[in-house]
Amino acid sequence: MPRPQNLEARERILEAAQCLFHEHGFKGVSMDDVASRARLKKANLFHYYPSKNELGLAVLERASVCQREGVAKRFSNGHDPIKTVQGMFADSAERMEKGGCFKGCFMGNVAQELSDENEKMRRKISDYLDFWTGELRLFLERHKAAGYFKKSMNSAQTARALVSLLEGATLMCKAAKSPEALKNAGAMAGTCLKALKA
Amino acid sequence: MPRPQNLEARERILEAAQCLFHEHGFKGVSMDDVASRARLKKANLFHYYPSKNELGLAVLERASVCQREGVAKRFSNGHDPIKTVQGMFADSAERMEKGGCFKGCFMGNVAQELSDENEKMRRKISDYLDFWTGELRLFLERHKAAGYFKKSMNSAQTARALVSLLEGATLMCKAAKSPEALKNAGAMAGTCLKALKA
DNA sequence: ATATACTGACCATGCGGATGGTAATTGTAT
């Protein structure tokens, strides 16, 4: 009778892989790199994940679940909606600055690297981005219903644009090795949302 | 006395490499791939470019020059500034849609793939993004001076945020395989700029 | 005994790049 697999090792592998993929991209990391970081031998990796591709998908799944939690939590508070959105940008800017403006957004990176070449991965990323955009849309919708925003505001459009803005600014920071873009983006988001206040 | 090198071949190589790098990323393309597309043998490539890295830099230079022209032209017209900015988004959306939402922005892709690992390339990209942002800033500044925008508008901040928004929306389109994000972003840019009108 | 955990050795492939050479083109001296 099959007993449960070594969950500890599985988790260590996922963690190691996610970290490395984030740093060097999927193509830039070898199975040996992952194994080494997870304090395992390469051959042992294939005992847990049948291929690099499957490992990638598992990492994406893990990251997606983790990020969704953060998103859900962020939009479930009762604070001022503009502050909440600006907080999203400010937190990103802070993380970016603390990390020396490296790496950027994991999901965004994978999206750029793989969504033309791997439909399964693309779907996972796309689903996550849809979730994020959707939660933000509902958040805006709620505050619109409460009279905070103009009735004419297009919540779906605004939500998608805000997510785009955050992703783009993150990329700009990575390229410029400066958190300036994220700060500007946060300010812009604030300006824009204020213009949409009822 | 050294005679001029075969410019035709050099150009063919650059063109092939740029196209392939755009499609599959720098790491996803081999020198053999480039050579084959340029109707050359791999060994001959090294006659023109001493290493893959140097080729990458040359491609980046070429792309940068080409893009700068487009940017300069766009911001030198006398049209309504909001229309001009929205045109930037609309053109991107159209290109994206026509191409099936693949590839995305060349400079953005390279920025994400390499700016943590190759300082020379990062600089080239960063310089280009600075140029783009700078041109847009001057464009906004000019129209502010002409009384179109509020005196309180922060041109630098707005310019950077608009570029971020375009880059991010392009990435979203690539991930979602839909031009929706760029359309939303264009609308958002319009809304935001209208709020800044004098 | 049996299923899981782990490993060293191995393999085919693809990679960036080096080498040593041939073919074509050009400048120059006659």
Added chain:
DNA sequence: ATACAATTACCATCCGCATGGTCAGTATAT
């Protein structure tokens, strides 16, 4: 004009290394 030297264009072949993945076998725990 022509022969020759020099330079450029081009290529087959090879090299060392890293890669994703396999396999056969060992260790361990129940």
